[in-house]
Amino acid sequence: MTEEKKDILLPEKFTIENVPFLLNKIKELKKDVNIEIDFENVERFDSSAIAFLNHLKTNYENISFKNITSEFNKILGMFHTNEDIEHDLQIITPRKRFEHIANRFLKLRSNFKKYILLLSDEIYYTILYIFNRKGVYPGEISNQMYDIGFKSSPILCLISFLVGVTISITTLDQLNNFGADIYIADIVGFGMIRELIPLMTGIILAGKIGASITAEISSMKVLEEVDAIKTMGLVPEQFLMVPRLIAITLAVPLLIAIADVIGILGGVIIAKLFSGIQPSAFFREMLVTVDLKDFFIGLGKTMVFGWTVVITAGYKGFSVEKGAVEIGNATTDSVVLSISLIIVLDCLFALLLY
Amino acid sequence: MEEIIRTEDLCAGYEGSVVLKELNFIINKGEITVILGKSGCGKSTILKTIIGLIPPISGDIYFYKKKMDYLSESSVNNLYRRIGVLFQNNALLNSLNLYDNVSIPIKMHYPELQKEIEKEMVFSTLSQVGLLKSYNKFPSQLSGGMRKRAALARSMILDPDIIFCDEPTTGLDPITAHGLDELMLNLKNIFGITLVVVTHELRSIEKISDKVIVLKDGAVHFSGKYDKLFTLNDSFINKFFLKE
Numbered sequence A: 001m002t003e004e005k006k007d008i009l010l011p012e013k014f015t016i017e018n019v020p021f022l023l024n025k026i027k028e029l030k031k032d033v034n035i036e037i038d039f040e041n042v043e044r045f046d047s048s049a050i051a052f053l054n055h056l057k058t059n060y061e062n063i064s065f066k067n068i069t070s071e072f073n074k075i076l077g078m079f080h081t082n083e084d085i086e087h088d089l090q091i092i093t094p095r096k097r098f099e100h101i102a103n104r105f106l107k108l109r110s111n112f113k114k115y116i117l118l119l120s121d122e123i124y125y126t127i128l129y130i131f132n133r134k135g136v137y138p139g140e141i142s143n144q145m146y147d148i149g150f151k152s153s154p155i156l157c158l159i160s161f162l163v164g165v166t167i168s169i170t171t172l173d174q175l176n177n178f179g180a181d182i183y184i185a186d187i188v189g190f191g192m193i194r195e196l197i198p199l200m201t202g203i204i205l206a207g208k209i210g211a212s213i214t215a216e217i218s219s220m221k222v223l224e225e226v227d228a229i230k231t232m233g234l235v236p237e238q239f240l241m242v243p244r245l246i247a248i249t250l251a252v253p254l255l256i257a258i259a260d261v262i263g264i265l266g267g268v269i270i271a272k273l274f275s276g277i278q279p280s281a282f283f284r285e286m287l288v289t290v291d292l293k294d295f296f297i298g299l300g301k302t303m304v305f306g307w308t309v310v311i312t313a314g315y316k317g318f319s320v321e322k323g324a325v326e327i328g329n330a331t332t333d334s335v336v337l338s339i340s341l342i343i344v345l346d347c348l349f350a351l352l353l354y
Numbered sequence B: 001m002e003e004i005i006r007t008e009d010l011c012a013g014y015e016g017s018v019v020l021k022e023l024n025f026i027i028n029k030g031e032i033t034v035i036l037g038k039s040g041c042g043k044s045t046i047l048k049t050i051i052g053l054i055p056p057i058s059g060d061i062y063f064y065k066k067k068m069d070y071l072s073e074s075s076v077n078n079l080y081r082r083i084g085v086l087f088q089n090n091a092l093l094n095s096l097n098l099y100d101n102v103s104i105p106i107k108m109h110y111p112e113l114q115k116e117i118e119k120e121m122v123f124s125t126l127s128q129v130g131l132l133k134s135y136n137k138f139p140s141q142l143s144g145g146m147r148k149r150a151a152l153a154r155s156m157i158l159d160p161d162i163i164f165c166d167e168p169t170t171g172l173d174p175i176t177a178h179g180l181d182e183l184m185l186n187l188k189n190i191f192g193i194t195l196v197v198v199t200h201e202l203r204s205i206e207k208i209s210d211k212v213i214v215l216k217d218g219a220v221h222f223s224g225k226y227d228k229l230f231t232l233n234d235s236f237i238n239k240f241f242l243k244e
Helices: A019-028 A048-061 A070-078 A095-131 A140-150 A153-179 A183-220 A225-231 A242-275 A279-289 A291-320 A324-353 B042-052 B073-082 B098-109 B115-128 B144-156 B175-193 B203-207 B226-229 B237-241
Strands: A005-009 A032-036 A062-068 B004-013 B017-028 B032-037 B058-063 B083-086 B162-166 B196-197 B213-214 B217-226
Touching: A005 A019, A005 B115, A019 B115, A019 B237, A048 A070, A048 B115, A062 B083, A062 B217, A095 A242, A095 A291, A095 B017, A095 B196, A140 A183, A140 A242, A153 A183, A153 A242, A183 A242, A183 A279, A183 A291, A183 A324, A225 B226, A225 B237, A242 A279, A242 B203, A242 B237, B017 B083, B017 B196, B017 B217, B032 B175, B032 B203, B042 B162, B042 B196, B058 B144, B073 B083, B098 B115, B098 B144, B115 B144, B144 B162, B144 B175, B196 B203, B213 B237, B217 B226, B217 B237, B226 B237
Parallel strands: A005 A032, A032 A062, B032 B196, B032 B213, B083 B162, B162 B196
Antiparallel strands: B004 B017, B004 B058, B213 B217
């Protein structure tokens, strides 16, 4: 029985445009067919042609070459690749899975430790700055106040107003059933000042300020600006973070005052439009339930949320090592972590204060 | 000798400032042309203009004797299939490992090419630049010299006719820089690739250049063989090469 034989004459232009066709042709042939590749016509070739031939040499036993020039052979030898290099096999054993879970737990513990260390550092540096006024770039606090306070106020006003309107509409509908429309003032006043405005402010700060702080610090880290700050004898955690912490401490009371007024205004408008409650009656009723203590509780909560946002943003920013992708991931993580912490803290406040 | 690129009265620059002033030069096939000059004289601007990143203000660029129309998609695509660029800061994509970075041109221009051939091509190119074992590393895990070599591997993966290198050896130690120079010479001698290299490195210029273009204030001050540079007794060139 004679073995089947097939000749493949390579084209004049043996380049990347022809390689897919040639490989498909070889794949179509039966495995027991002896293939002879003829180089007679080849005038031009490129690295894909060499890769193709190397692939044939490694993976097909039934292939031989003819009319191959010495020059071609020499170049073929130069392109030798390391056959040991193969993509790592991803075999997940139960032991590896356990190690993976354990490593994640250890990383979580180490991250928590780093967060607490940064928090304590920032408290120390802020107190230090208050007493000796050193380590922070002059004018940076007012710049940060402008960014954190002034630039956040329009979106905060809009959200507060809309939340006030929404709460009033949905609550009025229920109160109407009991003829207790006037209590809308207590619900809006108490709910907005103590709960909704602080929470909304915290979330807006996380999305707007937290994201920008993380993006800025992580870019500085990647571009070695943080290293440059260190080599100038400054402490980056002080130089970059203290102005932001002081700025948010000064800006939050103003933001809260504005947001409270605008949020309650939304309730007043809805109460007047939907139930005909006069603004004077609304405020009289509201002040029966709400007093200055509630405003300060709301303010205190927002202050804690603001600090959480800045510390979390700084922690995520400083944790970036290299690469543009890490900046994006750190920014997203910063917002998600800040919002999660704000909600956890809010829950703790609710347990402690009621 | 066949010309690949020719410029005619090329003026280019950035908003409000003309950096290149009526440049006329030719880049021949199979040669290494080194462009040199003081910082800010327009060396990188030449590269960016030829590869279509900065539109010329006036004048023409010819690629294989055909006038380039940078507004025509087909003309620009044809150019991009036949050139490779090694950027000053490497421009490797940080989210991809070395294998994926180097395989981008194949995947984008020849999606029909089988994976096994792509793998052979990428591994053989990485082996030529000495980075085979780092194929699954990310750019952030590589040293400066390794990143340069990785960027060179990406620029040469599709056997371009011409590779533009913007300051390839700047910031590298002499041994790594020497290795990169050898690599560029191999590309020319073995594969016949034309190179245009922007550099300040005097040792590199002496070693690799077939032709030198010296720029002064955005204009061609000298164009010719490296050896000829010192027969001119030109004060600017002598100062540049620390001979004065």
